[in-house]
Amino acid sequence: MITLGSVPEGSSPIEELMELTAQSLCQLNIKEHFNVIKEIGRGKYGRVLLVTHRCRTPMALKVLPKASTKLKGFLREYCISLHLSHHPCIVGLFGIAFQSDEHYGFAQELVVGRDLFAVIQPRVGIPESAVKRCAVQVASALEFIHQLGLVHRDIKPENVLLLDTHCQRVKLADFGLTQKQGTLIQYITGTLPYMAPELCAMVLEEGQDEVKAPPLSVQPSLDTFAFGVLLFCILTGFFPWEHCMNTDDFYQEFSDWQQNPEKSPVPSQWKRFTPACMEMFGRLLALDANERCLVEEVKGFVGKEWVRSKRLNGLVEDSGKISACQS
Structure with a gap:
């Protein structure tokens, strides 16, 4: 189990969500659970992959290498994204966060189009x-x-x-x-x-x-x-x-x-x-x-x-x- 430590009294909803996510972050092999179709984005901190889940739902998978990503930073990005994702002009999330041996990752709405x-x-x-x-x-x-x-x-x-x-x-x-x-x-x-x-x-x-x-x-x-x-x-x-x-x-x-x-x-x-x-x-x-x-x-x-x-x-x-x- 991963933990960030106790959540202090008066902490924000984001911090509380980070702690809960850290406690439930599952370990999985990306290729065993997702069919990676192609890379659709790459930035300084990670990549975005077009994948289908084993239930064949298309989604975008953001993966961040552990070598250059701190757990707290990954949890912050995921939890903030999840907290904001119900707005119609913000990319949605599936509520799937995980780690593999080499990456942290989360699944988000697939926007079929360009930036x-x-x-x-x-x-x-x-x-x-x-x-x-x-x-x-x-x-x-x-x-x-x-x-x-x-x-x-x-x-x-x-x-x-x-x-x-x-x-x-x-x-x-x-x-x-x-x-x-x-x-x-x-x-x-x-x-x-x-x-x-x-x-x-x-x-x-x-x-x-x-x-x-x-x-x-x-x-x-x-x-x-x-x-x-x-x-x-x-x-x-x-x-x-x-x-x-x-x-x-x-x-x-x-x-x-x-x-x-x-x-x-x-x-x-x-x-x-x-x-x-x-x-x-x-x-x-x-x-x-x-x-x-x-x-x-x-x-x-x-x-x-x-x-x-x-x-x-x-x-x-x-x-x-x-x-x-x-x-």
């Missing part, structure tokens, strides 16, 4: 109408997550799964980095374009023993910023910057505009957007985390135009479909 990243045309994006449908559903999922005191912390197109090619139905996935609101981050070891400036300030540079910034409290505003970057990416087909640091010219240009919009021109790669859309981005991507809007406020902008029909750089958008994008 959002796979349908983005480089430097083109996807049609505005599809972006808006996606935005409403991801915002709904994030609103639900935040109401439960959790922060996803890994919002990106690869973690938005499509049930169809037009974003009529999408589902948020992958809760491996999800944390309780208020968890303290001491440092990070690298940056991604989706990371908010306060998170990028926590980078531990080569040769440093510690970062200069104080520990960062995990808040929903981190997801809000990442959500804003995601919307930019799927509208344009490229990132607005590499990282939110002063060494990045594209970020610095956006930062100057955010801090003084009356005197600083709209950055070149943002001129394709309408004033209403820029207002939305300004609220999602506020440099000060305390000034960022809630993700659900995006729904108030869906009825407005986001992309100019004839943009200042001469590009033309017809019926919501972007024909070309260059910055």
Whole structure:
């Protein structure tokens, strides 16, 4: 029997579920219980397999190697995923968790389709109408997550799964980095374009023993910023910057505009957007985390135009479909 120790009084439902799961985690051989058809996803921490159970039910099996995965981390991801899975815009779980000699694993709903990243045309994006449908559903999922005191912390197109090619139905996935609101981050070891400036300030540079910034409290505003970057990416087909640091010219240009919009021109790669859309981005991507809007406020902008029909750089958008994008 595996145990995490006694559950302290006042512990959260997630912590209680982790303890119960640890006590009932069964040992099995994957190939004896599942027919592995093919790999359908691979990330830094593990793989997702398309399998059929011995009762022939198709499902997706997420397997995490024990060599690089701590039991507590696996239990946290599984229990958080299970806790959230009844929301219609979040990938469902079967309630099957197990371990083999080499892996931890759990079974989740099979979403027959691609992820959002796979349908983005480089430097083109996807049609505005599809972006808006996606935005409403991801915002709904994030609103639900935040109401439960959790922060996803890994919002990106690869973690938005499509049930169809037009974003009529999408589902948020992958809760491996999800944390309780208020968890303290001491440092990070690298940056991604989706990371908010306060998170990028926590980078531990080569040769440093510690970062200069104080520990960062995990808040929903981190997801809000990442959500804003995601919307930019799927509208344009490229990132607005590499990282939110002063060494990045594209970020610095956006930062100057955010801090003084009356005197600083709209950055070149943002001129394709309408004033209403820029207002939305300004609220999602506020440099000060305390000034960022809630993700659900995006729904108030869906009825407005986001992309100019004839943009200042001469590009033309017809019926919501972007024909070309260059910055």
